[in-house]
Amino acid sequence: MRRTQPLVRAPRDMTCPMLEIAEGCTYNRCKFCGIYRNYPFKLYPMDQVIDNIDEIARKATLLTRRIYLAGGNPYGLPTKHLVEVFDAVEERIPQVNSYGGFCRILDVKGKSDSELRLLAERGVNDLDIGAESGLDSVLEFVEKGHTAQDVIEQGLRLHDAGMDFTYFYLAGLAGAGRGIENAIASAEAFSKASPTTILVVCLAPVKTWPLAKDIESGRWVAPTEVEMAQEIRAFVEHLDCKTTVNCSHDSDVIRFEGGLPADKEKMLALLDDRIPKIDERYARMMREMIHGGSLGKAATA
Template sequence: MHYTGTIWRPPYEADSLIIEATAGCTHHACKFCTLYADLPFKFRPSPIEHIEADLLEAQTWYHDPLRKAEERLFETRRASCERIFLAGANPFGLKAKGLLEIAGLVHEYFPECRSIGCFSRITDVARKTDAELTELAAAGYDGLTLGIETGDDDALAFMNKGYGARDIVEQCARLDAAGISYAFFYLVGIAGKGRGLESARRTAAVVNRTHPWLIGANMLTVYENSELHREIVAGNWQEAAEVEKYEEVKELVGALAAPAEFAMLGASNPVMLQGRLPEQREQILTALDAIITDIGEERLRSYRTSLRHL
């Protein structure tokens, strides 16, 4: 398989076949991000020949006679490829023609595949026409993961995300119209010390105007090789305390009105939890209170500082 550097995928894509479609990020300018700092290039699409070779290799494994014999012998679940996740920071940034070519290969090698997912920036959606989005939905693209980070325009501008809260609402409405579902990632602490509650409230106002199937919250972890760390050293930004971040999550959960899964399952979260909103709101809030009171700032901060890499 052709993989470049570290491969990231959302927790809920654990059962998906992962095929690298791009490496690096088209934007590569968010102040907090260090995920692709070790790559010698900003962004690179995978050659279509590599994608096809990887699909063929995967197909060979799925149909391997020895593996099938093991399934029968040990009565394990039959492996099938019903979903493919395209790896890369934002494969949806590829032109629609390229994404459709990839989808064609996916369905050629895996006719049973029901959907194709990937990470996407809000700007990736904006660059596609309504007709292209509809065509991509028909080709199987669904369940995109959007790292919106926050609905706070001030924080989005400072972190150089390249879009605003209004763009999130507008582009998600276009995904809704095309029939492409999506999940959100919220970055807890992105607004900085003393501004978390406002970030949570502004984000809830944005999310409540959209229709994500899941809202995933991840804790901001600042690394020394990030531009954000340099902003801290220069005195331009202050990081929120760990307990403050959990108070921010409580504010977000309490203000979310749209029905969705809520999850904190990424490695940046010292304690992982998941529940359905609004049905399990009180259970989630109780769990968050327990984290604040029973674990506390010192142990939460110890976890944060021990994270060498996300």
């Protein structure tokens, strides 16, 4: 299999095979993302996709039930094309009955209700969706391309189609001093969408992101580690829906997972206990070590 783009996937799907049907991201403009910046979107010809499927088939076992479509937003491709890919997969690996991958909120918006239902029937489930925030000024500043209303409406459409889905919440995205405002607005929007899972990730800016220019000019100042943890606390506190909150990404300084509403008090108690113990310098050093990133001109703790 020819591999060029970085193969990124959510922790839940670390063990399932990744199938490349395209390269990059059709949007590629979010200020906080550089994953596919050097990979202009490219659709792979079907014969190359078949080669890729054949390679997965050679290693498949009876337990190979789920395939993760690689790339920034493979579900932005036309539904007809996705169905052709699924047919080709199941012809060669008949036990496959589930498909995951990253998806933009606007990819969902671009599909009709009947297309979403068809994809759900074909096994598309547990999509990983970078909602990131539910505060319009933040979404606009980072050029995310969707609005808080889209976060709500497209989540509800996925529910109607019968799909589970994960929304990513990107703590720190609003910059220093705006974490709580971002958390409260996002909790409201996310609650209305009620994603099956919310994956909390902390922003770890790197110099190659477009956001670096805003850091340099002072238009955006990185929050401290403590501020990001307080933001996560406010986000969890204000969530009002049935969901699982997973805060165990390697960017998260305080790690936990719990179901809402049952575990809310436990999660808040854990955060209240751990936040005062955060060692700002150590936490930042760990973040930079893991991500090779730099928080630039972070606000002082």
